[in-house]
Amino acid sequence: MHDQTSQSPDFDELDKIAPNKAGRRNLLFALIGNINYSWSNNESTFIYILQHLMQTDELTATLVFGTLNTTRARLELIERLADAKLKDVALQKKLRRILCIFNESTRLRNEFSHATFKQNQQGEITHTHSMRIQRKNGQIQLGEIKAVDDCAHHPNGKCNREACETQP
16 A cells, blocks of 8 residues: 655656656657557447447447447447347357457556556656545545556456566
């Protein structure tokens, strides 16, 4: 458990050392940008799945898709339509796997896009700190703090994705 009342960083010192740490930080931010770009494009492809399941045109599917305010609502509609309309069990299974993988990527995207980043004294980003407000034992606090390393955020588990192997 991390102390919620940690010391403020020495911003002057961080400004001095920041250029030397920019490579890894820029890589992390580029990866976050790629996650967001890919996620957005992938979410949009669900319009075509919706079009097929609704047996309608692209405009109508896009209107339905855009009218639903959240990704969760859009995916629930696709799941329900698939249950009602898809008779091919193998195709249903493939679609569920796609939705599962997309949900994993959504969790990862949300984690990095809705967090602050903790730095060590050398200016290296070491942790994400979720901005989700939680109530624990009657106390209000910000969400979970997670270490940032090469393997910590690799998706695995529910969809049988391969776990990140230890880096040499």
